[in-house]
Amino acid sequence: MTKKLFIKTYGCQMNAYDSARMADVLAPLGYAPVERADEADLIILNTCHIREKAAEKVFSELGRLKPLTADDPARGKAGALIAVAGCVAQAEGAEIVRRAPFVDMVFGPQTYHRLPELVARAARREGAVLDTDFPVEPKFDHLPAGEGPGALSAFLTVQEGCDKFCSFCVVPYTRGAEYSRPAAEIEAEARRLVARGAAEISLLGQNVNAYHGVDEAGRRVGLGRLIARLARIAGLMRLRYITSHPRDVDDELIAVHADEPKLMPFLHLPVQSGSDRILAAMNRGHRAEDYRHIVERLRAARPDLALSSDFIVGFPGESDADFEATLDLVRAIRFASAFSFKFSPRPGTPAAHIDSQVPEAVKDERLQRLQALLRAQQDAFNRAACGQTMPVLFERPGRHAGQLAGRSPYLQAVHVDAPAALVGRIAPVRIVAVGSNSLAGALADEAAAAPAEMSA
Ligand code: SAH
Ligand code: SF4
Ligand code: F3S
Numbered sequence: 001m002t003k004k005l006f007i008k009t010y011g012c013q014m015n016a017y018d019s020a021r022m023a024d025v026l027a028p029l030g031y032a033p034v035e036r037a038d039e040a041d042l043i044i045l046n047t048c049h050i051r052e053k054a055a056e057k058v059f060s061e062l063g064r065l066k067p068l069t070a071d072d073p074a075r076g077k078a079g080a081l082i083a084v085a086g087c088v089a090q091a092e093g094a095e096i097v098r099r100a101p102f103v104d105m106v107f108g109p110q111t112y113h114r115l116p117e118l119v120a121r122a123a124r125r126e127g128a129v130l131d132t133d134f135p136v137e138p139k140f141d142h143l144p145a146g147e148g149p150g151a152l153s154a155f156l157t158v159q160e161g162c163d164k165f166c167s168f169c170v171v172p173y174t175r176g177a178e179y180s181r182p183a184a185e186i187e188a189e190a191r192r193l194v195a196r197g198a199a200e201i202s203l204l205g206q207n208v209n210a211y212h213g214v215d216e217a218g219r220r221v222g223l224g225r226l227i228a229r230l231a232r233i234a235g236l237m238r239l240r241y242i243t244s245h246p247r248d249v250d251d252e253l254i255a256v257h258a259d260e261p262k263l264m265p266f267l268h269l270p271v272q273s274g275s276d277r278i279l280a281a282m283n284r285g286h287r288a289e290d291y292r293h294i295v296e297r298l299r300a301a302r303p304d305l306a307l308s309s310d311f312i313v314g315f316p317g318e319s320d321a322d323f324e325a326t327l328d329l330v331r332a333i334r335f336a337s338a339f340s341f342k343f344s345p346r347p348g349t350p351a352a353h354i355d356s357q358v359p360e361a362v363k364d365e366r367l368q369r370l371q372a373l374l375r376a377q378q379d380a381f382n383r384a385a386c387g388q389t390m391p392v393l394f395e396r397p398g399r400h401a402g403q404l405a406g407r408s409p410y411l412q413a414v415h416v417d418a419p420a421a422l423v424g425r426i427a428p429v430r431i432v433a434v435g436s437n438s439l440a441g442a443l444a445d446e447a448a449a450a451p452a453e454m455s456a
Helices: 013-029 052-069 086-099 112-123 183-195 223-230 251-259 276-281 288-301 320-333 360-384 451-455
Strands: 003-009 031-033 042-047 081-085 105-107 129-131 153-157 200-204 212-214 220-222 238-242 266-268 306-313 337-342 389-397 403-407 413-417 426-434 439-443
Touching (some): 003 013, 013 153, 042 052, 153 183, 183 223, 220 223, 223 251, 251 288, 306 320
Parallel strands (some): 003 042, 105 129, 306 337, 413 439
Antiparallel strands (some): 389 426, 403 413, 426 439
């Protein structure tokens, strides 16, 4: 009998990848994914712990879901099993069991391959099952490949965990130490994704450019070499990687931006702050000037490269001058998009215990100013697309009949009147209008672009 599985995913793309793998692990047990929690026999919340509200959202979601864990005689439906996975589970497993005792399973990001066993134990209803180990054997060794058609734009985790210990961040505690998967294993998974329909693959890692796997000969392979290797896969059209750290941008990685047309010219490179004093207090391990220099080298390698970034305002001790330095850096770099956050003290991280916390009102004001600047840069970047012709990967039907929706190399949403047969393919599109959240384009007239061939 098929059972129904509902997974709600919070946080970063690595959680999205993990959710897909959990579904793969549970498929042989008869679980099929559904879109609604109230139909499900098993509900999994795949959680994120990165900022304060993230964990609170999980607790309020659990409150809403609680009624579904009871048998419903009117519908003839047994109560659903409910599980909390991901980074909140890893960090606050015991707290979840205490605050939400109706939860059946709590397990961290490194134990998904043990799900069948956890589900079997939970089904016996002998009390909450807690598994927040960091097993010695990597979970990747035990995850099945998944079957049937997959995503056109797929995620592939190549590296997991973080050894950097930025003073504000929970990730090294929730995801554990850095681990890089062997290159051959990654290539095999990429080939399977392409066989299942992926045209684009985003390589994922908390610190994806700290990747240092080994190849078949036992040689060390960095991210640049890995990208070059994957780019040879026929049928794979686009590659991206996320999230990288400025400290791990090496010569090979810069070179692959110049050499590999399948690698998209759009890079998410978090900087957090433009103040050297704050960068040092954050334990980022580089100065603002280093960041500028890396961006210069990347742009020299790939002149059409656009950047996005992450920022934290109101880190403890951040003065007006420190904040101005961040604005200066933003003005100097010009970002195509960005995420910015108010500093949120996270339990167990060093920055949570620094005395000079910045008042909430100051954080608010700084965030508004920074976001206004970043928004203006993003708008300028989008406006500049108007009149340009760019390759668009068509993903799905658009909102109107005869229309398709796709993505530019810069992940901009693009709507175009185009035949449905173009889904899954890349075609040149001339951008004709710029909206607030998407671009409108028209298929570039190939006949006009190549009159010589036409008349021959
Ligand atoms: N590994 C990536 C970032 C992962 S977390 C890197 O090194 O850049 C994603 C983003 O969340 C971070 O870039 C940071 O901007 C933000 N973030 C992390 N911890 C935070 C905290 N305690 N308060 C506010 N923002 C935080
Ligand atoms: Fe967190 Fe820093 Fe590691 Fe990024 S590099 S995951 S911000 S500790
Ligand atoms: Fe969140 Fe964990 Fe990702 S804390 S951002 S889900 S690594």
